[in-house]
Amino acid sequence: MKKKERHQLLRKLVQQDVIRKQEDFVDKLHERGIEVTQATISRDIKELQLVKVPAQDGGYRYNLPPEMNYDISKKLSRLMRDAFVSIDTQREFVLIRTLPGNAFALGSLIETAKYSEMFGCVSGDDTVLIICRDEESAERFQRRIISFI
Amino acid sequence: MKKKERHQLLRKLVQQDVIRKQEDFVDKLHERGIEVTQATISRDIKELQLVKVPAQDGGYRYNLPPEMNYDISKKLSRLMRDAFVSIDTQREFVLIRTLPGNAFALGSLIETAKYSEMFGCVSGDDTVLIICRDEESAERFQRRIISFI
């Protein structure tokens, strides 16, 4: 059993079954004749970015990553490469220009990504205006966005 | 300091600052002259359904609930009104057409919403293809989506 396979399996299990704690994973794997320890599961969970969510029934349960951040990044990156025109900063504002019709999509993605520097975000047809927490955030945010290109 | 207020504050803190562990919350509150213990924070976190997410920098960080379902619905609704062109069902497939450049964003939102009818989802530039579990799911899913407009 390779790490990759185990990761696959964990993803599957976390969706199929209710996993309340890491030991539950260990048990499930044991049932399938796979020997692992809680320590390994802890590391797997970190890599897979699984999260332990307080459930409505008063308990806890592990879940898939809240945002497929990886995925979001990929989409952002693709969209940036496709539609990016320019970016500029003024005080705590960042203005991104895109090809016409793309700004809304870009804004949506940026909002979904929930960058900590960001305070708010409005999108027009070819412009996304991001309001950051302060000037420094704006700088940092600009760098982040540029790095997608 | 009432529980409600504290919850408000925790929500704010978790967005503004990087909270790596519950003690960080305790410290932040102490800075503001609010006395609480880790135990209380643990309970607050459970109630607020905050989650500890493995971060990209190798550490951990607390975040808002993965399902801001309310929020997601709002965004979906907004995006649908803005960018929706048509929807169609064939067998277990649902095809949504949007204005060019918007399908990614729509697909992202739909994926984030994790509808139970949905099996998978791919987005192009102006098209989102949703593969449902079966024909009935597809019908139901279509109705759901239409209700956003």
Add this chain to the structure above:
DNA sequence: AGGTCGTCAGTATATTTATACAGTTTATTC
């Protein structure tokens, strides 16, 4: 007032999770 119920928070502790360290396996380079 006294009594009862419900909410809430602290203390102490049990439970759960993360990780330092060491050993083993697997890949890489000479």
Add this chain to the structure above:
DNA sequence: GAATAAACTGTATAAATATACTGACGACCT
């Protein structure tokens, strides 16, 4: 192949988190 490095895991334990238990406080009775 041998040597070296990198990836991976278990053991033991540290660190972080959840919770049983208890007491405090307030609301609402009688």
